[in-house]
Amino acid sequence: MDNFIFTMFEGLPRQGPGSNACTRKAFLMLSALPARPEFLDIGCGTGMQTVELARTCPDCRITAVDVHQPYLDDLTRSAASAGVGERITTVRASMDDLPFEGETFDVLWAEGSIFVIGFAEGLASWRRLLSPGGYLCLTEAVWFTENPSPEAAAFWNECYPAIKTVPETRAIAEDAGYEVVATFPLPASAWWDDYYTPLIKRLEELRPTVAGNLGAEALVEFAEREIAIYREHAAEYGYEFFVLRKKG
Ligand SMILES: C[S@@+](CC[C@H](N)C(=O)[O-])C[C@H]1O[C@@H](n2cnc3c(N)ncnc32)[C@H](O)[C@@H]1O
Numbered sequence: 001m002d003n004f005i006f007t008m009f010e011g012l013p014r015q016g017p018g019s020n021a022c023t024r025k026a027f028l029m030l031s032a033l034p035a036r037p038e039f040l041d042i043g044c045g046t047g048m049q050t051v052e053l054a055r056t057c058p059d060c061r062i063t064a065v066d067v068h069q070p071y072l073d074d075l076t077r078s079a080a081s082a083g084v085g086e087r088i089t090t091v092r093a094s095m096d097d098l099p100f101e102g103e104t105f106d107v108l109w110a111e112g113s114i115f116v117i118g119f120a121e122g123l124a125s126w127r128r129l130l131s132p133g134g135y136l137c138l139t140e141a142v143w144f145t146e147n148p149s150p151e152a153a154a155f156w157n158e159c160y161p162a163i164k165t166v167p168e169t170r171a172i173a174e175d176a177g178y179e180v181v182a183t184f185p186l187p188a189s190a191w192w193d194d195y196y197t198p199l200i201k202r203l204e205e206l207r208p209t210v211a212g213n214l215g216a217e218a219l220v221e222f223a224e225r226e227i228a229i230y231r232e233h234a235a236e237y238g239y240e241f242f243v244l245r246k247k248g
Contacts, residue, residue: 004216006068008206008223012198015045015071016112017239018139019190020052023111026137027056029182029243030107033135035059037106040129042095042122043113047075047088048194053109054084062088063105065098095122102128110138112239115160119169123176127246136178136244139186142166145236152233155225166240178244186239196227 009015037060041050044064054062066072072090079085093099095110096117108130114122119140130136141156143165148156156163164172170180203220210216 004210005219006070008202008219009045009199010070011074012046012202013194014048014112014198015195016139017186017191017195018049018111019186019194020048022139022184022186022190022241023049023052024056025184026182026241026243027053030135030137032133033057033060034106036061038104039063039107039109040065040098040100040105042098042108042110042126043116044071044075044090045113046071047078049109049111050075050088051079051082051084054079054087055082060087060107062109063091063100064088065091065093065095067092067094096125098126098129100129103131103134105129106131106134108134108136108138110136112139114138114140115162118162120172120176123173123178123244127177130246132246134246135181136246137241138244139239139241140169141237142169142185142240143237144185148236149233152229152236155229156237159222159226163237169240169242173242173244177247179247181243181245183240183242186241188234190239191230191234196230199223200227 039060039062041062041064044050044066047064050062050064064075069092072092076090079088108126141160141163173180203223206220210220
């Protein structure tokens with residue numbers, strides 16, 4: 001049961017909102033990369049963005065980290081079939097205890113994963129891994145309104161009460177020692193095409209198999225509720241891509 005939350009997303013193209021177009025758009029904002037840059041993709045999941053980064057940046061090397069080995073195995077397979085496997089190394093590790101020397105990476109990448117340890121905590125603890133002037137590119141849940149509806153507010157209060165507006169989130173990044181190079185919202189297609197649409201199909205398949213397993217049933221119901229809330233309230237919240245650069 002402990003692993004059901006991970007199993008639920010196995011084999012899906014993504015484990016959070018995002019798209020190859022958004023990954024490329026953020027990458028193209030990195031104007032001062034060294035030759036053969038070293039990337040660290042934190043909470044990579046099955047690695048759709050990892051493979052897209054490797055395709056988009058032919059001289060970069062990427063270390064991809066996740067706690068769930070089946071996701072890393074999936075990534076290894078898709079990287080090999082995309083012909084970029086030799087430039088991607090997977091490491092099973094936790095994002096709150098990353099086993100790398102200081103200043104090892106030119107770019108940290110974290111799509112939909114920093115919430116696991118919290119935005120401010122992730123920014124503070126990962127900063128040491130970046131070379132001087134290195135970039136941190138990530139997506140984070142944000143409010144697009146200062147007056148969310150009671151339904152959306154109740155949902156986020158339950159699952160991620162730390163969610164803030166874009167200006168508040170930018171301010172946290174600046175206080176943590178980063179320059180905000182750019183930010184942009186993920187479009188609705190980045191929620192539906194490679195994330196919610198395959199997830200809806202998976203939930204339909206899982207429903208009959210979890211009957212009587214209260215923990216698993218609750219997780220399936222929560223995912224269904226998350227999708228229903230997004231369908232109704234997408235104008236009020238979303239994911240913002242933040243392209244940050246280490247200062248000092
Ligand atoms: C919302 S998913 C995002 C995955 C992928 N980046 C994407 O955008 O599709 C969050 C990922 O963080 C991973 N994760 C959860 N806890 C973690 C931890 N403590 N350390 C590293 N990864 C973790 C999960 O296994 C999952 O793959």
